[in-house]
Amino acid sequence: MKPIELTKRARAAVREVLELPFETIARCAPEGAGWIVEVDVTESKAKLPDNDIIARYQFKFDGDGEISAYERIQRSTRSVG
16 A cells, blocks of 8 residues: 555544544554554644644554554644644
């Protein structure tokens, strides 16, 4: 599977699994027989954009491009980023 295909799957996973607004792909790298894709999402919108809560989630994909695991690995305000 190619990185561009995995990033598309990660974007879809954000919509389907997390139901949060997508920000960006932070990382896409092979790991063993699969891949890791890290995405940044907006977890909580604030009145002032600098106070939005941004979280980074790590998705693990198997060799077939299916999600095998995911977890939140970081959380901060946008201004801290």
